[in-house]
Amino acid sequence: MLLQSQREQVVExxxxxLSCGLTEGTFGNVSVFDRQSGWMAISPSGMDYDQTRPEDVVVTDLDxxxxEGCRKPSSELDLHRLFYQRRDDVNAVVHTHSTFATVLSCLRWPIEPIHYLVAYSGRQVPCIPYYPFGSRELAEAAWQAMQRAYNACLLGNHGLLAVGPxxxxxxxxxxxxxxxxxxxxxxxxxxGGVPLTSAEVEAVLGKFRDYRSK
Ligand SMILES: [Zn+2]
Incomplete structure (x- = not known):
């Protein structure tokens, strides 16, 4: 079976x-990219997470x-593959419908630096307008909002996208x-609270870079 360890990670x-409460039912999806082969392992479409086995995970190329796989890949395939094609620091993508991120996406409130954990994304978490799920427009808009500056984005009236090494x-x-x-x-x-100053945000971003490079 191709990409066995990556498939096991997608299942895990x-x-x-589900167990961390980041999504409901079969919504959300995850993928891992294997830079050596140029293939990714991605959640199958519409399958219960509890019933998904490594052989149900789909291996696709970046087109x-x-x-390899007997299932259909997640409908958000474009949302995953665009980041692997365009960023060499991204080898995994997670898409959730977690409650508060989704509430903010419906309010269309980008997350400003009110707490230092914003550094997981960058200087903020941008929010894009609504686009139909599974559409190329959704994937392109998320890319345009994030590019290399952010590791996460709120998808308008939908949920959250996060990428990482x-x-x-x-x-x-x-x-x-x-x-x-x-x-x-x-x-x-x-x-409203008291936002961090840009100097405070820059200092946290520096610490996160050190932490990630270890
Ligand atoms: Zn979704």
């Missing part, structure tokens, strides 16, 4: 999406062609940003 982290890092980002979205929602509805 799909289950974690979206299925290389490994699946554990991208998952951690999605989890920390759900906490941040909750804090931002409560802080803003309570009157």
């Amino acid at each position: 982290y799909g289950k974690k999406l 979206g062609n299925v290389v 490994t699946l554990s890092y991208a998952f951690d980002t999605a989890q920390q940003l759900e906490f941040l979205a909750k804090v931002y929602y409560y802080t803003r509805t309570a009157g």
